[in-house]
Amino acid sequence: MSIETVLLVDDDEDIRTLCELGLRRLAGWNVVLAGSGQEALAAVDHARPDVILLDVMMPGEDGLQVLERLRAREGLAKVPVIFLTAKVQTHEVERYRKLGAAGVIRKPFEVLKLPDEIRKLVEGSSPGPC
C-alpha cells in the first residue's frame, strides 16, 4: 500500500517538528501532528491516516491505551500503528504486537532512516524492531 498521510502522536514538540519536516521532505508524506492521545482521537477522523506513529511514554494516557481507543473507532481497526519507544526488549515488543501494533521503531531513531523503517513495517517485511 502507498502512504500519503501519517498521524504522529508524541508529547515532545521537538520530535513532532523534526519528524514532520523529515517525513514531508524525505518521503513527501502529509504529516498530521498530535501532542496527546486526546488530540490524536480528535484529529484522526478528519486526517484519515494511512499509518499512525504512536509514542509509548506520554503523560496522561500512554500509547498502549491510546491504541486501544483508536482500534475501537470505526474504520481505524486496520490502520497500521507503529510504536515509538526506547523500550524494545523482546518481551516488550511481543506485548506491542499482541496489542495489534504493526511494529516498533526504537527511540532515539535516525530521522533520515525513518521513512524506510516506516515503509518496511507497514509492508510487514520486517519481523522485529529496527
Place this chain on the structure above:
Amino acid sequence: MSGGSANPDEMRRLLARVATLEQLLEVYERSVAEQSDRLITERERLRFQTALLEAQGEATVDGILSVSGDGVVLFANRRLAEMWGIPPPRPGAKSWETLLRAMAARAAQPEDFLERATTLAAGGEGRDEVALADGRTFDYHTAPILAPEGTRLGRVWHFRDVSRDKEVARLKDECISAVSHELRTPLTSIRAALDLIASGTTGALPPEAARLAAVAQDNCQRLGRLVNDVLDMEKIEAGRLDFEVQRGAVAPVLAEAVESMHAYGESLGVTFALEIEAPGAEAHLDRDRLRQVVENLLSNALRFSPRGGTVRVHLTRLEDEVRISVADEGPGIPHELRGRIFDRFTQGSAPAARRRGGSGLGLSIARAIVERLGGRIHFESEPGQGATFHVDLPARLEARTGA
C-alpha cells in the same frame, strides 16, 4: 690464725683476701643497682607502651577489638561498644562468643554475619561488609596477631561505619544517571536536526556550512555514545541492566556489529575482515548485548588502528566454548596498562586514541556483559604488534556460571 703473734705471711694473705672480697662486694653492689635501674626503666617502658597502645586504640573513628586465641578480650576501644550499641567489653573476660552474638543481633542478616565472621576468624587477613538492621553499613577488617616466630596469639578486628560514604556514592551515581537522562532527550533532537540540515533535506548547504555541519554531527554522535555508555555502566553497577538470554547463533551477531560499525571504520580508513570459521556456532547469549560487546571491541580496535589497517573479526569453536576474537594492527597494549585495561576510564596514551575519542567505558561494559553471560574476556598483545581481544562464551548451558 693461732696465738697472739701474727705470722706476717698469713697477715698479708688475709689482707689480700679482704681486698678481693671488698672488690667483689663492690661489683655485686654495682650489679644490683644496675639491675634495679633496668627494672625501673623496663617498668616505665611497659607503662609507656600500655599508654601508647591505649591512646592509639582510642584516637580513631573505627571500633577496634583484639581477642586472644582462646576468646579472651585483650583490648576494646570505647568506639566499638558505641557504634555497635553493645555493653563495653571488659578486657580479660572470655567473652568473644557473647560479643559476636551481640554484634550479630544488630545485623540485618544475623546468621550471614555470624557465618562470615567465623570464617574470617579462621583465616588470615580478611575483610567484608555488614549491613545493620538500622540501615547503617560497617566495613570490617581482621588480621591475626602473630608472635615473632609466627605463632598465632589472637586476632584484631576493625569496624568502620561507611554509611555516609555509601550514601554519597549512591547520590553521585543517581546524579550522573539523572544528568545523562536529561542530556539524552535534547541530544536526540539536536542530532535529528543536524542530520536533516547536513543531508541537504532542507536545502543544499554552502560547502563551508556543510563542513561545519559534519563537525557538529560527529561530535553529537560522540556525545551520544558517551551518554549511553555512562548510563549503561550505571545500570550495570546497580544490577539493573536487563538480559534476555537465549540460545542463538553467534555469526549473525558479528555480521550485524561489523555492518553497524562499517561507516565509522570507513571514516578512519580502516577495513574489517570477518572470518567465520564456525558458521553454525551457537551460544547462550542476549543478541543486543552481545552485539554491544562486539561493537565496543570493534570501536576500540578502530581507534587504535593505523589508516589503511584491517580489523579482523574471527569466530571459532573451542572445546566447550565459542570464541570471538577482534584483532587490530595498532600499537598494542602498553605493559603498564595491562592489569587495568578493563577498568573504567583506562585509556591508552597514544595521541591517536585520545583524538578519536572513546568514552573510556567500552571495555568495562564489555567485560561486565560477557561475565553476565557466563563468559570470559581477555587479550593478547605484544607492543608494536597490535592487540587481540577474545570473548569466550559457553556453548552449553551446564558450563555457564552466571545467571
